[in-house]
Amino acid sequence: MHNINYIRDNPIEFDNAMKLRGEDAISYKILEIDKIKRETQTVLQNLLSERNTLSKEIGYLKSKNGNAKNEISKVEELKEKINSLKELENIKENELNSILTRLPNIPHKSVPNGKDEKDNTFYRQWSSKPKFSFKPKVHYEIGEKIGLINFENASKLSGSRFVILKNQISKLERSISNFMLDKHTQENGYIEYSVPFLVKEDSLFGTGQLPKFGDDLFTAGDDHWLIPTAEVPLTNLVRNEILNINQLPIRSTSFTPCFRSEAGAAGKDTRGMLRQHQFTKVELVSVVEPEYSQDELERMLSCAESILKDLNIHYRVMTLCSGDMGFSANKTYDIEVWLPGEEKYREISSCSNCGDFQARRMNTRYKKDDKNILVHTLNGSGLAVGRTLIAILENYQMEDGNVEIPEVLRKYFNNKTLL
Numbered sequence: 001m002h003n004i005n006y007i008r009d010n011p012i013e014f015d016n017a018m019k020l021r022g023e024d025a026i027s028y029k030i031l032e033i034d035k036i037k038r039e040t041q042t043v044l045q046n047l048l049s050e051r052n053t054l055s056k057e058i059g060y061l062k063s064k065n066g067n068a069k070n071e072i073s074k075v076e077e078l079k080e081k082i083n084s085l086k087e088l089e090n091i092k093e094n095e096l097n098s099i100l101t102r103l104p105n106i107p108h109k110s111v112p113n114g115k116d117e118k119d120n121t122f123y124r125q126w127s128s129k130p131k132f133s134f135k136p137k138v139h140y141e142i143g144e145k146i147g148l149i150n151f152e153n154a155s156k157l158s159g160s161r162f163v164i165l166k167n168q169i170s171k172l173e174r175s176i177s178n179f180m181l182d183k184h185t186q187e188n189g190y191i192e193y194s195v196p197f198l199v200k201e202d203s204l205f206g207t208g209q210l211p212k213f214g215d216d217l218f219t220a221g222d223d224h225w226l227i228p229t230a231e232v233p234l235t236n237l238v239r240n241e242i243l244n245i246n247q248l249p250i251r252s253t254s255f256t257p258c259f260r261s262e263a264g265a266a267g268k269d270t271r272g273m274l275r276q277h278q279f280t281k282v283e284l285v286s287v288v289e290p291e292y293s294q295d296e297l298e299r300m301l302s303c304a305e306s307i308l309k310d311l312n313i314h315y316r317v318m319t320l321c322s323g324d325m326g327f328s329a330n331k332t333y334d335i336e337v338w339l340p341g342e343e344k345y346r347e348i349s350s351c352s353n354c355g356d357f358q359a360r361r362m363n364t365r366y367k368k369d370d371k372n373i374l375v376h377t378l379n380g381s382g383l384a385v386g387r388t389l390i391a392i393l394e395n396y397q398m399e400d401g402n403v404e405i406p407e408v409l410r411k412y413f414n415n416k417t418l419l
Helices: 002-009 012-021 027-063 069-100 139-145 153-156 167-186 200-208 231-236 290-311 359-362 385-395 408-411
Strands: 121-126 198-200 224-228 243-244 250-258 278-288 315-319 331-339 344-355 365-368 371-376 376-384
Touching: 002 027, 002 167, 012 027, 012 167, 139 315, 139 385, 167 250, 167 278, 167 290, 167 385, 167 408, 198 200, 198 231, 198 376, 200 359, 224 331, 231 278, 231 359, 231 376, 278 331, 278 365, 278 385, 290 315, 290 331, 290 344, 290 376, 290 385, 315 344, 315 371, 331 385, 344 365, 344 385, 376 385
Parallel strands: 243 365
Antiparallel strands: 121 315, 198 224, 250 278, 278 376, 315 331, 331 344, 344 376, 365 371
């Protein structure tokens, strides 16, 4: 959510920032509503002060057995005006919030300008693409051939964009999540949480999924929604809190299922496991002081990268342009893993700095020098477990159809080397 004081002082800069996010110039409308609201508040305060003065006069006159008929009549007139002004104030407050809550975050100055993923810029890469002496298969061909990935039965149970994993591939998925959690908690300094998979609207508002992206979510009745990512419960742990500066930085992680309707993905990646309604992910969340948030973004990115380095899988990092970033982010890095079966790079993690955008929506602050200051929040995948499984299947596949188990995962398989 945006700081109205910033918009008042910098309307042109705000409009330029919104244009970079694909939005129309809107500061004039915001400031027009804000002006009416503030003028209404001024008149309202004056009328409330006048009413209080008259009330005191009425009390004094009555104590002296005087006639307070005129003063009482004036108070009744003021009451009607005050009620009308309060109603107008609420209307303008709601209009203002309706606009501000649907506008994306302002891009950081280091973010490249652009409209879509074609304008994202290369940041760095690690290792090189693997070479095969045979034509590598895509993940679903590998899994279906050995009978351990089943889309047909999943469709029978739940419809499209679901999958059933069996036996060793199911165990591989579990071992990947265990490895990620062990890495992030034992080496990367994150605290593990087990969180609810159902949240209320306030939590989704706090992180920016609602009200604008309700179509991308699954509802569960009684004001509950299935989480699209553990970012939602992890970040909202500090909602409506005033933190002690000694609590910062807060670094948390959680392994959860994630549920997304993929409302805007009709026809995209309909085969395989790349785009599912239900998938698993290890999430990273940080809550920090403002001056450290850009450094924390680099740290979070390195923590996510460390998983792929340990798995010895080639990837590249892209800096997302202004038009391709998520709603709440002011800067985002995407880690894209190489999939030899597809001969494509595919996103496996997004790491984002949200600045104070989510903190303002959540009313989360910390105390420093007797002042309450908005925190900065960050989130990132560390990593998407299903896509990591895909990357292992495709990068570690063998010509005979078997799959080698990455060395760091063999401890979860009693040191077996093949699935």
